[in-house]
Amino acid sequence: xxxxxKGQKRPADVIGNAVRVMRIATGEERDxxxxxxxxxxxxxxxxxxxxxARRQHDAATGAASEALENLEEIGAGRAG
Numbered sequence: 001x002x003x004x005x006k007g008q009k010r011p012a013d014v015i016g017n018a019v020r021v022m023r024i025a026t027g028e029e030r031d032x033x034x035x036x037x038x039x040x041x042x043x044x045x046x047x048x049x050x051x052x053a054r055r056q057h058d059a060a061t062g063a064a065s066e067a068l069e070n071l072e073e074i075g076a077g078r079a080g
Contacts, residue, residue, distance in 0.1 A: 023029035
């Protein structure tokens with residue numbers, strides 16, 4: 001069997017993978033995927049960090065579009 005990025009064993013073909021997933025789902029085989037070593041608190045901080053980054057991105061994008069609209073209004077006032 002091939003090994004995955006974290007060293008776990010996995011089948012090389014699609015059908016073998018489907019059979020393994022079915023065996024895990026029915027309880028015939030244990031899912032022995034190794035833990036990634038992160039605590040639940042660290043994972044939660046990662047989620048919160050992504051939410052905060054998204055909020056900041058949205059705020060900056062909104063501010064930039066408002067600034068662009070203001071510049072267009074100023075430019076339109078001079079042209080007219």
